[in-house]
Amino acid sequence: MKTIGLLGVHHVAIICSDYEHSKHFYTEILKLPIIHEQYRKERDSYKLDLALPDGSQIELFSFVNAPTRPSYPEAQGLRHLAFKVANITEAKQYLEQQGVDVEDIRVDEITGKQFTFFADPDDLPLELYQI
Known part of the structure; x- marks a missing residue:
């Protein structure tokens, strides 16, 4: 019988409210190396790919007017x-x-x-x- 064959987590995506502040936190404090950074003009949004030592990644996004998290930490979702x-x-x-x-x-x-x-x-x- 075949299985889905999951091998692990590839990435986790995070939408931040202040891109530069979050970029500093993840790259300078947590010391995650940058894989790729891109400004997407059509969305007025940044996407920053960060590497973890096990090969997984964090994608950091900025979106204009993204809603805030409703509660901490018991909101539905992650x-x-x-x-x-x-x-x-x-x-x-x-x-x-x-x-x-x-x-x-x-x-x-x-x-x-x-x-x-x-x-x-x-x-x-x-x-x-x-x-």
Whole structure:
């Protein structure tokens, strides 16, 4: 019997309210390298492709007058984006040194793994999850 054959996540798309601020956050604070950046004149929109070490990507978009997220984090749709890290304590300390507010580290009661949350410039919930 054939299966769909999913191999992993290729990319996650994020629409931001302030493109330059979000670009700085993802490239300068999270240190994600730029794959490609394009201004799409017909949409008055930027699209920025960012690389993660495992080959997956984040697409950062700007759209004029995009609606805001209705609530945090329990709105329908994507609840949060989780990044794998090898050392959650060091990752948390690094983000805090960059001026990012990070929640206390917790332990997942099912897996026993450590995790914590922080937010991007648009208050999108982001997670660090220690592998």
